[in-house]
Structures are given as C-alpha cells and as structure tokens.
Amino acid sequence: MHIMKYFFVLLIGIAITACSSLMLKPADFSWPIENVLKVDNKGFVEEQRYSFTLKVKSLFFEEFADSTNFAGKEIRLIRDKAGYIYITGKDFKNVYVFMSVENGMKLENKILVTERGLTSPAFNQKLPNIELLDSPNKYLLNNKGIVR
Amino acid sequence: MRKNQFFFLIVLFDAFILSQSSLAQSDYEKTLNFKTRFTQLENAIKNASSLDECKVIGENIVKLKDDFSSDKALLDKSLYPDNFESSFARIERALEIRKGDFAQIVELKTEVGSLKDRISELSLQNEGLITQIKQLQIKSTKDAATIASLQNLVAQLKANITQRDELVRGIVDSLLAQFVKTPGTLNEAEKQAVFKKVESGNLFYNVERTISDNVQFLKVTQMSPEDLSRMKQEFKDFNKVWRQVGAKLADVYLTRRDKAAQVENINAMFGEWNARINDEMWGQIIKLFREKQIAILPFKSGEQFVNSVNSFVDDEIKNYGIKSSKESINTFYLFTDSVYFKSVQPVWIPVLIENNMMTEANKDSVERRIAVWKEKVAPAGFNWTYLLFGVVIAALIAAYFMKGKKKRTVALEEKKEEE
Numbered sequence: 107m108h109i110m111k112y113f114f115v116l117l118i119g120i121a122i123t124a125c126s127s128l129m130l131k132p133a134d135f136s137w138p139i140e141n142v143l144k145v146d147n148k149g150f151v152e153e154q155r156y157s158f159t160l161k162v163k164s165l166f167f168e169e170f171a172d173s174t175n176f177a178g179k180e181i182r183l184i185r186d187k188a189g190y191i192y193i194t195g196k197d198f199k200n201v202y203v204f205m206s207v208e209n210g211m212k213l214e215n216k217i218l219v220t221e222r223g224l225t226s227p228a229f230n231q232k233l234p235n236i237e238l239l240d241s242p243n244k245y246l247l248n249n250k251g252i253v254r
Numbered sequence: 255m256r257k258n259q260f261f262f263l264i265v266l267f268d269a270f271i272l273s274q275s276s277l278a279q280s281d282y283e284k285t286l287n288f289k290t291r292f293t294q295l296e297n298a299i300k301n302a303s304s305l306d307e308c309k310v311i312g313e314n315i316v317k318l319k320d321d322f323s324s325d326k327a328l329l330d331k332s333l334y335p336d337n338f339e340s341s342f343a344r345i346e347r348a349l350e351i352r353k354g355d356f357a358q359i360v361e362l363k364t365e366v367g368s369l370k371d372r373i374s375e376l377s378l379q380n381e382g383l384i385t386q387i388k389q390l391q392i393k394s395t396k397d398a399a400t401i402a403s404l405q406n407l408v409a410q411l412k413a414n415i416t417q418r419d420e421l422v423r424g425i426v427d428s429l430l431a432q433f434v435k436t437p438g439t440l441n442e443a444e445k446q447a448v449f450k451k452v453e454s455g456n457l458f459y460n461v462e463r464t465i466s467d468n469v470q471f472l473k474v475t476q477m478s479p480e481d482l483s484r485m486k487q488e489f490k491d492f493n494k495v496w497r498q499v500g501a502k503l504a505d506v507y508l509t510r511r512d513k514a515a516q517v518e519n520i521n522a523m524f525g526e527w528n529a530r531i532n533d534e535m536w537g538q539i540i541k542l543f544r545e546k547q548i549a550i551l552p553f554k555s556g557e558q559f560v561n562s563v564n565s566f567v568d569d570e571i572k573n574y575g576i577k578s579s580k581e582s583i584n585t586f587y588l589f590t591d592s593v594y595f596k597s598v599q600p601v602w603i604p605v606l607i608e609n610n611m612m613t614e615a616n617k618d619s620v621e622r623r624i625a626v627w628k629e630k631v632a633p634a635g636f637n638w639t640y641l642l643f644g645v646v647i648a649a650l651i652a653a654y655f656m657k658g659k660k661k662r663t664v665a666l667e668e669k670k671e672e673e
Contacts, residue, residue: 138331139281155334182282228280239280 135189140229184229190249197223285332305356376418383411422460458516465523483605556612567627586631
C-alpha cells in the first residue's frame with residue numbers, strides 16, 4: 107500500500123512537471139523614463155516608442171467617479187522591471203498598478219498616495235522600485251505599495 | 255553658545271532637505287529639457303547665417319554636453335533610437351557641414367568680388383569700343399586704315415563680350431549650383447545667402463548688361479553665319495541656365511516687387527536678344543537674294559521662308575513664256591547657282607536647322623519647288639557631250655584593233671615569202 111502511495115506521488119510530480127509552461131527568465135521590462143500621454147476624445151492614449159494604445163476611460167471613472175471628464179488630460183505611465191505598469195496623473199489620489207493581460211491591463215494594486223491629490227506627479231525609474239515625485243514629496247513604490 | 259549650535263544645525267538640516275527636494279527632478283522632464291535644447295540647436299544650425307553663428311552654436315553644443323553628462327546613462331536609454339554620444343555625433347556632423355557651406359560661401363563671395371571688378375572693367379571697355387565702332391562707321395570715307403582699325407575694334411569687342419559673358423555665366427552657374435543643392439522652397443537663411451550672392455555679384459545688372467551688350471554688338475557689327483551660330487548657342491545655354499535660376503529668384507524675391515520686376519525684365523531681354531539674333535540671320539539671307547536683284551518677299555521664320563521662295567518660284571513659272579526665255583533662265587540660274595545652292599543651302603540652312611529655326615521638311619519643300627521650276631525653265635534634255643565622248647572612245651578602240659590586225663597580216667605575209 108505504501109509503495110502504491112509513493113508511486114502516485116511520483117506520478118503526480120511527473121505530471122505537474124510535464125504540464126508546467128515554458129518560462130523565459132530573467133527579464134527586465136523597465137522603461138528608462140515615464141511616458142506622459144494625452145487622453146483623446148474617445149478615452150484612448152497612444153504610446154509611440156513601445157507602440158501600444160490603451161483605453162483609460164474606466165481609470166478616470168475609478169479615480170474621479172466621472173467617466174466624461176478625461177479628454178485632453180494627461181496621464182503618466184512607467185513600467186518596472188517586473189513588468190507592472192504604474193499609472194497616475196494630476197489630481198489623482200492613487201497610483202494604479204497594472205499588469206498586461208490578453209487584450210488589456212488588469213489592475214493589480216491601487217496605492218493611495220495622498221488624499222489631497224497629486225499636484226505635479228512624475229515617475230522615475232529607481233530599480234528595482236519606482237519613484238514618485240510630487241514636489242516637494244518623494245515616494246518609493248513597488249507593485250505592493252509604498253516602500254518609503 | 256548651545257543655542258547657536260542648535261540653530262546652525264536646524265539651518266543645515268533645512269538646507270539639506272531643500273536641496274534634496276530641489277534636486278528631485280523627473281527623468282522625463284530632464285529628457286524633455288535635453289530634447290528641447292537639442293532641437294533648438296539643430297534649428298539654429300539650419301538657420302545659421304554666418305560662420306560666427308556656427309561658432310556660437312558649437313560652444314552651446316559643448317555646454318549642452320557638459321550640462322547633461324551626469325545624466326548620460328539615463329539619456330542613453332531614453333533617447334532611443336539614438337543615445338547620448340550618437341546624438342552629439344549627429345549634431346556635430348551637421349554643424350561641420352553647415353560650417354563647410356559658409357566656408358564655400360566666403361570663398362565664392364571673394365571669387366564673385368574679383369569677378370565683379372573684372373566685369374565692370376570689361377563693361378567699361380565695351381562701352382568705349384562700341385562708341386568707337388559707331389564713330390568709324392559714320393565716317394563717309396573708309397580708307398584701308400579705317401577698315402583695319404574697325405576690324406581690330408570689332409575683334410576686341412567680340413573677345414571682351416565673350417569673356418564678360420563667361421564671367422557673368424560663372425555667377426549665375428554658382429547660384430544655380432546652390433539652388434540645385436537645396437531643391438524645393440528655401441528657408442530664411444538660404445534665402446539670405448541668395449540675396450547676398452545676388453547683391454554682391456550685382457547679378458541683375460550684369461545679366462542685363464550682358465544681354466544689352468550682345469544686342470548692341472549685333473547692331474554695330476556685320477556677323478558671319480559662324481558668329482551668329484555661336485552667339486545663338488551662347489544665348490541658348492545662358493537662357494537655359496537663367497530660366498532655372500530666374501524661376502527660383504522670382505520665388506526668393508516674392509516679397510520684393512522691384513526685384514521681381516527686374517527678373518521679369520531680364521526674361522523679356524532674353525526674348526529680345528533671341529529675336530535680334532533670329533532677325534539678323536533671316537536679314538542676312540534676305541540680303542543674299544537682294545544683292546542679286548532677286549525680289550523675294552521678306553521672311554522671319556522657316557515657314558515664311560518656304561512661302562516666300564515658293565511664291566517667287568510660282569511667279570517665275572507663271573511668267574515663263576510671258577518673259578523672254580533667256581530672262582527666265584537667267585533668273586533661274588541666278589537664284590539657284592548664285593544664291594540658293596551657293597550660300598543659302600550649304601551655309602545657312604544647317605545653322606537654321608540646328609537652331610530649330612527651320613525644319614528638314616521646309617528645306618525639302620523649297621528644293622522640290624526649285625526642281626519643278628527647273629523642269630519648266632531648264633529641263634534636262636539630251637546631252638550631246640556624252641554622245642560625243644562616247645563616239646571618241648569608240649573610235650579610239652576601233653583604231654587600236656585595226657592597227658593590231660594590220661601588224662599580224664604583215665607578219666604572215668613576210669613568213670610566206672621566206673618559205
């Protein structure tokens with residue numbers, strides 16, 4: 107009976123190993139500088155260097171509970187080494203942490219920075235973290251929250 | 255004392271905090287700042303109007319490099335697809351090319367300056383020569399010395415005009431080279447460079463002067479077909495270059511009405527020069543007929559030439575039988591042998607065809623008409639000369655054979671006698 111038990115454990119182990127997907131590691135997805143993108147009338151932002159478009163209308167609804175007042179506003183994005191994308195903007199209270207998924211981005215974390223809203227936010231790449239400047243304040247973030 | 259120390263520490267701490275917060279700058283802002291200054295320098299290079307400006311730009315490039323050298327690592331990544339060093343290499347190369355342009359402009363300016371002096375000198379000389387030629391032509395009695403002096407002056411004037419034309423062409427050509435180098439619309443700096451070159455070379459005045467001197471030369475001298483052909487070629491070459499430069503200059507001087515009018519005037523002068531050469535050519539051909547008392551209608555084009563000749567020939571054919579036969583034959587041979595086939599066809603027609611003033615079809619049309627006229631007035635009859643010549647040859651051959659036969663008969667008779 108014992109032998110049978112060990113045999114099953116071994117079989118499950120082999121099956122798990124066989125089914126696990128291929129991983130390419132390590133990777134560095136960090137952007138050297140943030141991107142400042144203007145939201146168009148349809149709620150899209152377009153990034154030239156990394157070549158992607160993103161609909162951010164829902165983000166404005168999430169932040170301001172208003173999905174109409176977004177056209178012409180600027181959002182700031184930066185990607186960390188692990189691939190998380192940090193988004194915020196002027197008057198935002200939070201920094202939103204997203205991860206790329208098929209056909210979109212999934213919210214991973216919403217980091218509350220200040221209740222008064224950011225006045226002049228800017229991201230810097232500070233590997234392995236992300237620095238958020240909001241003169242005169244400085245914050246060090248990662249995908250989990252504020253580090254310092 | 256302790257209070258003072260405490261106060262000092264607080265000030266130091268505040269200064270540290272302030273410096274930290276003031277130093278906290280967004281990498282994006284830094285990159286944007288760099289890109290803005292870099293673009294400003296690139297535009298400054300494009301719009302630089304002197305070598306001195308280029309030097310200042312060079313200093314600013316060095317300053318920009320120094321200011322951002324501490325952010326080299328950041329800029330290496332954020333200036334994609336360039337990096338810090340390649341960006342500066344690019345802008346420094348652009349500055350060197352621009353400096354090269356100015357060095358060339360300075361060189362050309364000096365060259366144009368010396369050309370200008372030489373052109374003025376030649377223009378003055380030409381003026382004097384034209385006056386002298388006119389005075390000598392007015393003289394009622396022209397002795398050998400006067401004629402020799404006249405010929406000498408004309409040769410000198412011709413050489414001067416050719417030399418001056420070449421100098422002015424040099425300026426126009428250098429302008430054209432600049433236009434070719436910068437196709438499309440010129441920017442403000444390039445326009446300024448053109449203004450300077452036009453002004454320093456006194457271009458408009460010199461082109462006008464060149465054309466008017468050539469026209470004057472046509473007026474005061476008797477030119478040979480070769481001279482006229484050469485002048486026509488000079489006109490064509492110069493006009494071709496001017497048409498290219500003139501259009502560009504009209505664009506450059508769009509806002510300056512006086513200069514635009516001057517460009518228009520030069521275009522008209524080129525037209526006048528061409529018309530003068532053409533008139534002179536046709537005039538000389540008409541003169542050839544008139545000198546032989548052939549009353550041909552005046553003509554100023556290939557078509558008109560064909561019509562005049564055809565009209566004259568038709569009249570002659572019509573009058574054949576009305577006029578005396580001898581008179582008709584005389585007119586025919588005068589027209590064909592003394593004028594058309596002697597001078598017009600071998601000398602003038604190739605020049606006219608080469609310069610598109612007449613076509614091969616025009617020539618064929620005239621010669622077909624002359625052939626019809628010949629058939630009527632002097633038809634090709636039986637040629638007695640050939641017959642006479644044939645008879646003489648036949649007689650000579652017959653005599654030769656007869657002599658040979660006689661010799662053989664004598665020899666046979668002698669042989670028989672010996673036997």
